Amino acid sequence: MNRSTQPTMKDVAREAGVALGTVSRVFNGFPVGEEYRRRVEAAAEKLNYRVNNYARGLKMNKTNCIGLLMPSLKHPFFAVLIDELTSCLTRHGYLTHVMITNSDPEAEQKSFTLVEQNKVDGIIALTYRPDIEVDPGIPLVSIDRRFNDWVPCVSSDNFHGGELAAEKLVELGCRKLLFLRIGPTLLSEADKRGPGFESACRRLGVPYEMLMVNDEETEAPIYRFLLEHLGAGKPDFDGIFCNTDGLALRICSFLREQGVRIPEDVQIIGYDGILNFANGMYLCSTIVQPILKMAERSVDIILGDDPHPDNSSHVLPVFYASGGTTRDIPSPPAVANIYNPFRATEGN
Amino acid sequence: MNRSTQPTMKDVAREAGVALGTVSRVFNGFPVGEEYRRRVEAAAEKLNYRVNNYARGLKMNKTNCIGLLMPSLKHPFFAVLIDELTSCLTRHGYLTHVMITNSDPEAEQKSFTLVEQNKVDGIIALTYRPDIEVDPGIPLVSIDRRFNDWVPCVSSDNFHGGELAAEKLVELGCRKLLFLRIGPTLLSEADKRGPGFESACRRLGVPYEMLMVNDEETEAPIYRFLLEHLGAGKPDFDGIFCNTDGLALRICSFLREQGVRIPEDVQIIGYDGILNFANGMYLCSTIVQPILKMAERSVDIILGDDPHPDNSSHVLPVFYASGGTTRDIPSPPAVANIYNPFRATEGN
């Protein structure tokens, strides 16, 4: 007698008049006599039997679950990343435990502990806490941040993205460039955007300035700086690279409010490749992160299908796309209609 | 000897020189002698022991996991909903299995089967497939769609949202209204937006038209309709209610391209309350869904803490917010800075 309503293998075995082992063999694709197989399948069908993954996981020491540790789902970059990661893992027959940390160090550590306790087969994490304790027995892939030499790190080519931004601005006619950055203080791969930009400026011999604001502060210093450099309505720079699309868009509105025309007076490039919710176009001119490829690579690594197992740093190529804040014509999005505007996924 | 690297309760018991049951009791907060507790805790600490939730889940028939079945993470509405659901469940000590269905009926059914097989303690689902087979033994909460009389359904007050839109448009001076709808054919709670709108129009005695386009088609018929009604640059309607913000925004751009001024010539209201990624303001004038409350209510129900256990339909209040596509001044968002623009969550 089962206290629960769910039938077990035992029930199926009894119903089919075979031994427990035989049922297991049927469900695991091992050779079984034709007549037996039929009987087992009939019994399973009749009882509506489903194998219990918890029992299987305990026995096999394998759960087919991956932990996904991310700062938030409210930011489109993370949302799309998790979407691609989950979809990709689903295709490989894995479930996910999505943990939202809000970039809180406590929550980050707690999430690690929790998914480890739930015996995930691997963890893909985008975290900031510098001193995270991780179980060395569980495969880990870090996104956008190098833990050390042995945990694989997947990121976009931040340095080249920075170069690309500078090159594009110059190519589009800018004479004096500016780099603006807001973000966490912790050294992450994303911090190579500035150096990349700087390197290209030097190489091209174009004058530039760098303004960084970190973690705990507001963006106020940036706006102050911009105001100071707004000589008689015309700023003394004509090309800005922002370290995220979010910042780029805010700088854009701010300057427009000050009467600066964009892209006529100043051209602006962001980083990420966030798409417009309504029409699927880029929100601003931007360096696009290859989110799908980053997801696929992370999954390949975590599942041990890594085609590049000998290196722990996986830097994926970025590209430039125009989105109206530069003087070139807007590019179509890399992935058409990610919100499916013309088909109805938004029936909520 | 363990083949795995992970210590088990047995190891802890041996290390502490106590019996297995004692270790278990310590970890479950049952009374244990002070000296024993100390020894167990020391041993656990030393071995870095973590309880194996898979073994516990098998034994207890309780996994502390909830399945979340959603169409997508690329649409901000779903992304924010999943964010709130996950955060809320985390607070209650639960993990989630997030499944992305892309509104595909096959994937929807498969997701149900998968999370059921993983013995989740409950499922919160936003699905469209009409004939889903669900395990009656697992608690289910449906969002935005009524399955039947006994599975609880959580939704925003779609009917009243429709009324509210009509009332607002009239209040803001509109004389001839139009309702536009695109979405799946399946009857969902969201389809009450139109009837609500119509009901208010009748009550207020204001002329209106309704134009519905469903599932498989594109939005082309809507644009054709609009063009036909664009007499000499001035449309013969001055207030539009769209069943989603996405549609509202697209209609907005389309009309502006045709030379129609918004909100001067035509005022538009959408539904959902999607926020601008860069500044956290509403993207358009809209009927705001109470996403946080919907998440909390769903979690309460699924965990059996339902404060309203006697009714299976949970209709949560919506409100109107201005977002620049109507002639009132834009409202501040209900939740300040959901993308934290002035603090650095976007260090990617």
Place this chain on the structure above:
DNA sequence: TTGTAAGCGTTATCAC
């Protein structure tokens, strides 16, 4: 209070 042992639903290793 603490120790012992049965059992959760699987898989895997034996003999037959």
Place this chain on the structure above:
DNA sequence: GTGATAACGCTTACAA
């Protein structure tokens, strides 16, 4: 091939 049976790591009567 098939059928018993011993694990997997934990909780929980029950006995001491």
